[in-house]
Every structure is written in structure tokens, then in C-alpha cells.
Amino acid sequence: xxxxxxxxxxxxxxxxxxxxxxxxxxxxxxxxxxxxxxxxxxxxxxxxxxxxxxxxxxxxxxxxxxxxxxxxxxxxxxxxxxxxxxxxxxxxxxxxxxxxxxxxxxxxxxxxxxxxxxxxxxxxxxxxxxxxxxxxxxxxxxxxxxxxxxxxxxxxxxxxxxxxxxxxxxxxxxxxxxxxxxxxxxxxxxxxxxxxx
Numbered sequence: 001x002x003x004x005x006x007x008x009x010x011x012x013x014x015x016x017x018x019x020x021x022x023x024x025x026x027x028x029x030x031x032x033x034x035x036x037x038x039x040x041x042x043x044x045x046x047x048x049x050x051x052x053x054x055x056x057x058x059x060x061x062x063x064x065x066x067x068x069x070x071x072x073x074x075x076x077x078x079x080x081x082x083x084x085x086x087x088x089x090x091x092x093x094x095x096x097x098x099x100x101x102x103x104x105x106x107x108x109x110x111x112x113x114x115x116x117x118x119x120x121x122x123x124x125x126x127x128x129x130x131x132x133x134x135x136x137x138x139x140x141x142x143x144x145x146x147x148x149x150x151x152x153x154x155x156x157x158x159x160x161x162x163x164x165x166x167x168x169x170x171x172x173x174x175x176x177x178x179x180x181x182x183x184x185x186x187x188x189x190x191x192x193x194x195x196x197x
Contacts, residue, residue, distance in 0.1 A: 001031070001034040001035055001038055001062060002031060002034075003027050003030055003031050003034070003058075006058060006061060006062075007061060007087070009086075009087075010054065010057055010058065010061065010087070013052070013054055013083065014054050017051075017052060017054060024051060024052070024054050024055060025055045025117060025143060025187065026186065026187030026188065027187075028186035028187055029143060029186055029187040029190055030055060030058050032184065032186055032190065033055070033058070033059060033115065033141065034058065034059075034062050036113070036139065036141075036192075037059060037062055037063045037065070037113070038062065040112065040113065040139065041063065041064075042063065042065050042111070042112030042113040042138070043064075043065055043066065043112055044065060044066050044068070044109065044110070044111045044112055044113075045059055045063075045065045045066070045067045045068070045111060045112065045113045045114070045115065046067075046068050046069075046070075046107075046109075046111040046113070046114045046115070046130075046133065047059070047067060047068070047069045047070065047114075047115045047117070048070050048100045048104075048114070048115070048116045048117065048118045048126060048130075049070070049071065049100070049116070049117040049118030049119070050069035050070060050071040050076070050077070050080050050095065051071065051073075051076050051080065051117075052076050052079040052080050052083055053069065053079070053080030053081075053083040053084055053093075053095075054083065055115065055117070056069050056080070056084075056093065057083060057084070057087055057089060059113075059115070060087075060089045060092055060093070061087070061089075065092070065112075065113075066092050066093070066094070067089075067092060067093045067094070068093075068094045068096065068107075068109065068111070069093060069094070069095050069096065070096045070097075070098070070100045070103055070104075070118070071095065071096075071097060072097070072098060072099050072100065072118075074097065077095060077097040080095060081095055100118050100122070100126060101122060101125055101126065104126060104129035104130070104133070105129055107129070107133060109133065110133055110134070110135050111133050111134055111135065111138060112134075112135055112137075112138045112139075113138060113139050113141070114130050114133065114134055114138070114139070114140045114141065115141045115143070116130060116140065116141065116142045116143065117143040117144070120144060120145075120147065120162060120165065120166055121161075121162055121165045123142060123145075123165070123166065123169040124165060124168055124169045124172060127169065127172055127173075131176075131178065131179075131195070134195045135195070136195055136196070136197050137194070137195065138194070138195050139192060139193065139194050139195070140173075140179070140191075140192075140193040140194075140195070141190060141191070141192060141193075142169070142173070142190070142191040142193070143187065143188070143189075143190055144187065144188040144189060145166055145169070145170055145183065145188075145189040145190065145191045146166075146183070146185065146188055146189025147159075147162070147163060147166060147188055147189065148188060150163045151163055151166050151167055151170070151189065170183070170191065173191055173193050176193075177196075178195060178196055178197060179193040179194065179195055179196065180193070180194050180196065181193040181194075
């Protein structure tokens with residue numbers, strides 16, 4: 001499936017978000033997710049870092065899944081609610097507003113697909129709950145893990161701590177025997193981790 005197959009209104013919202021540098025997943029990343037959903041047909045999806053709900057809407061429009069979305073920014077969460085309503089998806093979404101680090105430990109549902117696109121410095125903190133909440137055979141997608149090539153190269157001085165957090169997160173993924181992980185060079189890097197058991 002190609003991005004161009006989606007509703008033109010949704011594509012326009014994505015383009016508008018890019019113009020104001022609002023967080024939205026890269027085109028290549030979204031196309032990868034759409035094709036993964038077509039292959040895996042997940043029933044329940046968790047998105048950490050929903051922003052205005054645009055990536056969530058992409059996932060909903062190509063599936064019958066229920067989406068649980070977490071967003072910490074009140075303004076973005078409000079726009080996400082509005083976008084879900086506009087596209088008639090509000091009954092298929094549970095939008096949780098708050099810090100994912102506080103929400104995830106209280107979450108008991110299990111998911112077939114998790115899209116992790118929140119604060120990169122928190123990925124390591126979120127990982128144990130992502131692992132717990134992901135069903136066997138499910139996929140954890142971690143976005144922006146290469147971050148402008150800095151993670152595998154040289155980071156600007158002000159970004160070195162963030163980059164080190166991401167390097168540690170990737171080591172966690174790649175050394176966890178319960179996952180098979182591949183790092184794809186699409187967008188700013190996408191880690192695709194399938195849970196074995």
C-alpha cells in the first residue's frame with residue numbers, strides 16, 4: 001500500500017504538519033507501517049506519542065484495529081481527538097492524555113503492534129512495559145532511532161546525551177533474546193522488533 005492511497009484530507013493534514021515542523025512520522029515510515037499492517041492484520045495497536053493523531057489515522061484507515069494512543073501534550077491531544085472525530089474513527093480509539101512513563105505501567109491490555117514515537121530519551125524507560133504489553137508474534141516499531149545519522153556517527157555536542165540514550169536502547173533491543181530486531185534506514189531510522197514469545 002502506498003501513502004497516496006490514503007484519504008486526500010489526511011494527506012493534506014500530514015503536509016500541513018510538516019510545514020510547521022509538528023511531529024509526524026516520515027512518509028517512508030508510514031508506508032512501511034501500512035504494509036506491515038496489511039500483512040499482520042493487528043487487532044489492537046498501541047501508539048506512544050500520538051501527536052495530532054495523523055499516524056494513528058493512517059493505521060486505522062488501512063485496518064479494522066482498535067488504537068490506544070498516548071499523548072502528553074494537551075494541545076496535540078485535543079487536536080488528535082478532533083481529527084479522530086473528523087474521520088469518524090473516535091469509536092475505534094482510546095486516547096490517553098498524559099506521561100507514557102506513568103500510563104504504561106498501569107496498562108493491562110495486550111497489543112499486536114506497538115508504535116513507539118514519543119520522547120527518544122525515554123525509549124529505554126518504556127521498553128519493559130512495551131515488552132510486557134506486546135503479544136507473542138507482535139511487532140514493536142521504534143521510530144527515529146538513528147536520528148539524522150548521529151546514532152551511528154558523530155553527534156553534535158548538545159545532542160550527545162540523547163544519542164547515547166538511543167544507542168543504549170538499540171543495544172537493549174538487539175541483545176534481547178525474546179526479540180528479533182532489524183534497523184531500517186527509512187525516515188530517521190526505524191527499529192522493527194518481532195517478539196518471539
